[in-house]
Amino acid sequence: MKKKLLLFSILLVFSVILAACGGDDDSGEEGTSDNSGDNGESTSDNGGESSAEQVFKANIASEPFSLNPSLANDATSSAVLLQTFEGLTRIGPEGEPQEAMASEIETSDDLKKYTFTIREDAKWSNGDPVTAQDFEYAWKWALDPNNNSQYAYQLYYVKNAEAANTGEGNLEDVGVTAVDEQTLEVELENPTPYFLELTAFYTYFPVNSKIAKENEEWYADAGENYVSNGPFKMTEWSHNDSITLEPNEEYWDKDAVKLDRIEFAMINDFNTELNSFKQGEFDWAGSPFGSLPTEAIPSLKEDGSLNVEPIAGTYWYKFHTEKEPFNNVNIRKAFAYAIDRQGIVENITKAGQVPAMAAVPPTMFSDNEEGYFDAVNIEKAKEHLQKGIEELGYDSVEDMPAVTLSYNTSESHAKIAQAIQDMWKENLGVEVELSNAEWAVYIDQLHQGDYQIGRMGWLGDFNDPINFLELYKEKGGNNDTRWHSEEFASLLEESQTETDSEKRTEMLKEAEGILMDEMPIAPIYFYTNAWVQDENLKDVVMSGLGDVQLKWAHFE
Amino acid sequence: MLKYIGKRLLYMVLTLWVIVTVTFFLMRAAPGSPFSGEKELPPAIQANLEAYYGLDKSLFMQYVDYLISVVKWDFGPSLKYKGQSVNDLISEGFPVSFALGMEAIFLALALGVLLGAVAALRHNKWQDYTAMIIAVLGISVPSFIMASGLQYVLAIKWSVLPVARWESFAHTILPALALASTPMAFIARLTRSSMLEVIGNDYIKTAKSKGLNSTEITVRHTIRNAMMPVVSYMGPLISAILTGSFVIEKIFGIPGLGMHFVTSITNRDYSVIMGVTVFFSVLLLVSILLVDIAYSLIDPRIKLADKKGE
Amino acid sequence: MENILEVNDLKVSFNTFAGEVQAVRGVNFHVKKGETLAIVGESGSGKSVTTQSIMRLIPMPPGEIKGGEILFEGTDLVKKSDKQMEKVRGKDIAMIFQDPMTSLNPTMKIGRQIMESMIKHRKIAKTDAKKRAIELLDLVGIPKPEQRVDQYPHEFSGGMRQRAMIAVALASDPKLLIADEPTTALDVTIQAQILELLKDIQKKTNTSIIFITHDLGVVANVADRVAVMYGGKIVETGSVDEVFYNPQHPYTWGLLASMPSLDAEEGELQAIPGSPPDLTNPPKGDAFAARNSYAMKVDFEMEPPMFKVSDTHYAATWLLHEDAPKVEPPAVVRKRIEHFKEKAGER
Ligand SMILES: Nc1ncnc2c1ncn2[C@@H]1O[C@H](COP(=O)(O)OP(=O)(O)O)[C@@H](O)[C@H]1O
Numbered sequence A: 001m002k003k004k005l006l007l008f009s010i011l012l013v014f015s016v017i018l019a020a021c022g023g024d025d026d027s028g029e030e031g032t033s034d035n036s037g038d039n040g041e042s043t044s045d046n047g048g049e050s051s052a053e054q055v056f057k058a059n060i061a062s063e064p065f066s067l068n069p070s071l072a073n074d075a076t077s078s079a080v081l082l083q084t085f086e087g088l089t090r091i092g093p094e095g096e097p098q099e100a101m102a103s104e105i106e107t108s109d110d111l112k113k114y115t116f117t118i119r120e121d122a123k124w125s126n127g128d129p130v131t132a133q134d135f136e137y138a139w140k141w142a143l144d145p146n147n148n149s150q151y152a153y154q155l156y157y158v159k160n161a162e163a164a165n166t167g168e169g170n171l172e173d174v175g176v177t178a179v180d181e182q183t184l185e186v187e188l189e190n191p192t193p194y195f196l197e198l199t200a201f202y203t204y205f206p207v208n209s210k211i212a213k214e215n216e217e218w219y220a221d222a223g224e225n226y227v228s229n230g231p232f233k234m235t236e237w238s239h240n241d242s243i244t245l246e247p248n249e250e251y252w253d254k255d256a257v258k259l260d261r262i263e264f265a266m267i268n269d270f271n272t273e274l275n276s277f278k279q280g281e282f283d284w285a286g287s288p289f290g291s292l293p294t295e296a297i298p299s300l301k302e303d304g305s306l307n308v309e310p311i312a313g314t315y316w317y318k319f320h321t322e323k324e325p326f327n328n329v330n331i332r333k334a335f336a337y338a339i340d341r342q343g344i345v346e347n348i349t350k351a352g353q354v355p356a357m358a359a360v361p362p363t364m365f366s367d368n369e370e371g372y373f374d375a376v377n378i379e380k381a382k383e384h385l386q387k388g389i390e391e392l393g394y395d396s397v398e399d400m401p402a403v404t405l406s407y408n409t410s411e412s413h414a415k416i417a418q419a420i421q422d423m424w425k426e427n428l429g430v431e432v433e434l435s436n437a438e439w440a441v442y443i444d445q446l447h448q449g450d451y452q453i454g455r456m457g458w459l460g461d462f463n464d465p466i467n468f469l470e471l472y473k474e475k476g477g478n479n480d481t482r483w484h485s486e487e488f489a490s491l492l493e494e495s496q497t498e499t500d501s502e503k504r505t506e507m508l509k510e511a512e513g514i515l516m517d518e519m520p521i522a523p524i525y526f527y528t529n530a531w532v533q534d535e536n537l538k539d540v541v542m543s544g545l546g547d548v549q550l551k552w553a554h555f556e
Numbered sequence B: 001m002l003k004y005i006g007k008r009l010l011y012m013v014l015t016l017w018v019i020v021t022v023t024f025f026l027m028r029a030a031p032g033s034p035f036s037g038e039k040e041l042p043p044a045i046q047a048n049l050e051a052y053y054g055l056d057k058s059l060f061m062q063y064v065d066y067l068i069s070v071v072k073w074d075f076g077p078s079l080k081y082k083g084q085s086v087n088d089l090i091s092e093g094f095p096v097s098f099a100l101g102m103e104a105i106f107l108a109l110a111l112g113v114l115l116g117a118v119a120a121l122r123h124n125k126w127q128d129y130t131a132m133i134i135a136v137l138g139i140s141v142p143s144f145i146m147a148s149g150l151q152y153v154l155a156i157k158w159s160v161l162p163v164a165r166w167e168s169f170a171h172t173i174l175p176a177l178a179l180a181s182t183p184m185a186f187i188a189r190l191t192r193s194s195m196l197e198v199i200g201n202d203y204i205k206t207a208k209s210k211g212l213n214s215t216e217i218t219v220r221h222t223i224r225n226a227m228m229p230v231v232s233y234m235g236p237l238i239s240a241i242l243t244g245s246f247v248i249e250k251i252f253g254i255p256g257l258g259m260h261f262v263t264s265i266t267n268r269d270y271s272v273i274m275g276v277t278v279f280f281s282v283l284l285l286v287s288i289l290l291v292d293i294a295y296s297l298i299d300p301r302i303k304l305a306d307k308k309g310e
Numbered sequence C: 001m002e003n004i005l006e007v008n009d010l011k012v013s014f015n016t017f018a019g020e021v022q023a024v025r026g027v028n029f030h031v032k033k034g035e036t037l038a039i040v041g042e043s044g045s046g047k048s049v050t051t052q053s054i055m056r057l058i059p060m061p062p063g064e065i066k067g068g069e070i071l072f073e074g075t076d077l078v079k080k081s082d083k084q085m086e087k088v089r090g091k092d093i094a095m096i097f098q099d100p101m102t103s104l105n106p107t108m109k110i111g112r113q114i115m116e117s118m119i120k121h122r123k124i125a126k127t128d129a130k131k132r133a134i135e136l137l138d139l140v141g142i143p144k145p146e147q148r149v150d151q152y153p154h155e156f157s158g159g160m161r162q163r164a165m166i167a168v169a170l171a172s173d174p175k176l177l178i179a180d181e182p183t184t185a186l187d188v189t190i191q192a193q194i195l196e197l198l199k200d201i202q203k204k205t206n207t208s209i210i211f212i213t214h215d216l217g218v219v220a221n222v223a224d225r226v227a228v229m230y231g232g233k234i235v236e237t238g239s240v241d242e243v244f245y246n247p248q249h250p251y252t253w254g255l256l257a258s259m260p261s262l263d264a265e266e267g268e269l270q271a272i273p274g275s276p277p278d279l280t281n282p283p284k285g286d287a288f289a290a291r292n293s294y295a296m297k298v299d300f301e302m303e304p305p306m307f308k309v310s311d312t313h314y315a316a317t318w319l320l321h322e323d324a325p326k327v328e329p330p331a332v333v334r335k336r337i338e339h340f341k342e343k344a345g346e347r
């Protein structure tokens, strides 16, 4: 009898828990019940009805790192923040920075001082005015080392920002000052010709200082504390599941906003993303919100639904220039020239990527589609190899130290590495070993110089070639190659003070020429955004950097 | 009985301590840091971050701190997701995983026992062969392929169920089925062989000699005895469902706890790795204890404790 | 006295991969009301198949009743459907199996196992059924039946379980009780107790009993009549006295000679040499011929009919043919017969 009672009570406990969870489920269902209705209707959108509901649905794959613009450091957060926040400038439909929160921008002659006038009708989603103080607060907050912002270095262009962030200087000395509610003065460390590109970047976004001071964790959830100043506001954030945005009625340019709602899901599986798109549950599948499964790309290309747009990103191999044999420029060149880039983009990556024979993507330097060398040149590669071997004093290729190619574990990196391994074997007669490690481990190896050839990619933070070139300005930091050229560095230095944009471009091109002649990196291809979308979706603005703004988006 | 459970609880605490210790040191021995990114952080920020999360203390002190926090059941902030605590992640994710897991366990048991019983009762007839083909498929097809297959057929081809997400009951069916498929197949085979063995037993002949019809025999005599191996499979079943949920939650975009288990490791999100490991371990240990208790209730021959304890 | 059961020319086979096993090859016998018939024979001679055929417990397939009839109170059980048989099993005919360790359901309380057939056949209320179960446990000699009724089989010893099994069988007052080697798995002292119990019960309830054993030794105590089985056939049948004091078939002699002695002083125990016939391919003449030292040529060629020894005593051996030479049972057997007579006289 006792036993029965015990069994019964165990069952009871189980069923109570189950019922409780079931209850949760039900309430969740109610909360999103209008949702399922939309699903049905947006499916019919796909069928071509034009009085469409203005609801945009896409997958952002994972939980954003942080929706506080001062803390964000990833593409996922960016995809949301670009819709909910607005900086002093915004990249317009033509790809140029436009006035946004700032209605007027004055630049000093030496390009070192900017004075922004904040728009009078600039308001936070709770009705508070957006003030110059909000900017000052946000930037200094990000620079405050106690706040651990991992992207604070994006603000280093501002005077004394780096010193303050590394603890060597004072926050008070940082060159950002709210003169009054409407006026923001920014002093820069150096002339920065592309500063207005930067002010459109999320680390430069303002934060409602009134709320943030009162509530440190204001950005943890949607709710009355989470206020933003962009075209949309966040109305729901179900962690690891979904984010819902709705138009911000307080937005100064709210008439331009057409969408009634944006729903971001977080499904970390790209096949599921594409399947959901095909079922009409998403209006977009692929970059930059999510991603397309590589296997699916050929068939999407075939049925004509695939969209491909080049973006500012380069996939390259880094050489460790202080280790034999890659301390020799001819060996580096031999390895770089022996790669058949066309073969890789056609047979492996397949999403319209462009062979890269330069470091800076063509979205910034349009003639870089041609680049500095041939997409593959076996003859030249062999010549350089021979020369390199002689210079290093080896008898033959066999005499060379063993070479290992490292990459972080992923199917696509592995495929590319295997193909290149074959090319090097066939074209140069060099046997290269492959080694892969999980990202966190791999990045440490690279930073510590524990590699010979390592895969890496760079996606532009802002739309200027300097963003790609300055990676190799100093040893260390991001420059795992340990390569250094005085000439290269001084050219970059000089380009900062050059006010004539044509001349400046020339200087940067010259610097890139040096980089490609010394070849501490072997570029492989330029990235693209590849996606499929609802045919009726219009006016989604994709910048050269590849990010997307939905401010003007609508369904026809 | 109570004495026995007390003893078991003591062992659980010991086991948990071992798990916490091993996980903690293994995790910290792994190369890579939670803050490593493409761009190296300025050393000041790196140091700040480490100080903030207590990573600057000696490893042993961190371990001691961690043990204290486990006792307090407060796993600290996530290193990866700003402003979220591990306790938040668990309390948000677990109800979802639990509902999914329960549905899968229910399906695995109900369908598995049904399939196995039919196969045994129709031994060497077409029903038996069909059931066993299904079982072999269920065991040999990995759950992520099963998931994609179900998704393709039921959601894409026939559009009868949603592709992914966790919104209504309809959304739960495919993931629960995919998650249940392997254990279900296993239970079906277990039930079948166990039923066949039981059917051959003398007491079934006794039951028949009493004039009971086949339904009465199956329900009163066969099933219960045939369930013994199935009940003892409950422990492994629960852990199979737990581990299986990692993949399934990813494929169906379900905001459960499973995916944290995997992503926290790639992110080196120490507090989440530990929190989730401790949580899953406790869950598993408790379920195994419950299963053992249930087992002793179903099988009168099994005694949980020595006679004195009863 | 009228026959409660009459088995006529029963033939049962099993279809196996090796071929058709003719386990029972034309068996005839009857059981009268209130009497005990013992069926005796070596292991594999077809005793269980015969009696399980009566209950229709033979798994089909592979089993098959090839012919004959089983008349229970005049109706042929062979012709009954499975559904109809459910009304006979447990209610009219009940069965006790050899191994009490395995023939009770380990996860069901003893009481419920006893009550089950009462509730099914007698349609009585649960509480009454339980009362009756306690009475039955008491009847089969289980102490403290009120407590025992709620216990599980594993809480019972082997002998206790067989008693409980008997209680299960008796639950709905069957007219015929088949006990298939009920004591074989038990040790000697317990064996005797169970036999006493069966005798006792028969006295009290007047149930007919078919008692199966491979051990002639226990037969004398319990049975009224004996049927000796060999190779799927009955080779000799008669009253206990007739079979024990005047055995006719050489196989019966063999059984008597190989009987484990009940008294310690007796020596010379002889197992029957050779092994039982292959029933997939039964021999032509007398199935026992190959092991029979008295076998004649005819034994290998023609099957012997049942020769009448008395009105109640028959045996299927050519030795009873008028042309056959007169042979005496071997000396050991004669000695044993003398011994039986002495013992009977003592009683
Ligand atoms: N299910 C079965 N399949 C095949 N042969 C069987 C089966 N059951 C019994 N037999 C055969 O029938 C013969 C008689 O068996 P049985 O009646 O059990 O002998 P016993 O006299 O020892 O009770 C044996 O030769 C046995 O092998």
Ligand SMILES: [Mg+2]
Pocket: C044, C047, C048, C049, C180, C181
């Ligand atoms: Mg037998």
